[in-house]
Amino acid sequence: MWTKHHKKRKFGRLVLPLITVAFLSYFGYHSVHGDLGLIATEEFERQRAARADELAKLTAKREALERQVRLMSDGTLEKDMLDEIARYQLNVSRSDEIVIFKSYY
Template sequence: MPRAATRQRKKSVFRRLITPAIAIAALGYFGFHAMNGELGLVGRAMIERQVSELETELSALAAERRELQARVSLLRPESLDPDMLDERARLNLNLVHSNELVVLRPGHRYEIN
């Protein structure tokens, strides 16, 4: 009697669970990173908070820039403000008129000529 050339084996429980286990592990990995990754749901909240902080800082800097531009425009030759010129000259040259009152503030260095 000839022997059977093929032999059928009963699939073990371990072999039946390999594919579902790999699929569950992959889903768990991607699910974890979708929640906690840099661009996940938690990361998105952090990015939105940073955006709002930076927008607040931008508006403060824009207001400061507008103020500085207004002060610089007073020093332009075509629209020179005499009071601004006097203020800057006194500050840079460290001079006052003889009839003015000088208020010294603590924490500033003053040179007496």
Template sequence: MIGVSVVAYFAYHTVHGDRGLVALTHLQSEVARAQSTLDQVRGEREELERRASLLRPDNLDPDLLEERARAVLNQSHPDDLVILLPRRSAPQSTQGNPDQGR
């Protein structure tokens, strides 16, 4: 009876323990989510590095320079067609917001 109890104890903790099979699948799903986040951030960084390289003095792209100048100066050419896109919403802080709840 004691032997069966010991085997049952270890079998239970093999599946449901802190380092069991359930914990393993949970950790694997967290690693997969972290990997997808890393891939997304890496892609964004590479795009920013590519755009920054186009603004270097030794490799200046006139179109990108004009685009950045117009964005900074908030101006456009009279023949330009302007399409306003919605901005990405950033997480908003609720602390210190006097208009909250109105």
């Protein structure tokens, strides 16, 4: 009866650890630098905070414009408010008037 004896090679013992290191390296790299990694998450949080501030500013501006529209609606039309806004928008005044600009925006 013939039997084959194989020499124990050092390379055979390193295959499983090399594959394990390769997988861990790949997933470790992408967990930090990938599209959904730690660095991308920090950038996303910075953008979210900046956009939340921008949203707050735009909401305040919209509310100011809604207040102006309410003051100019048909039921509560104030002529001095209408006159003031028209003069500001058209940049028109009489020669005997003193103009103090108040920004609405």
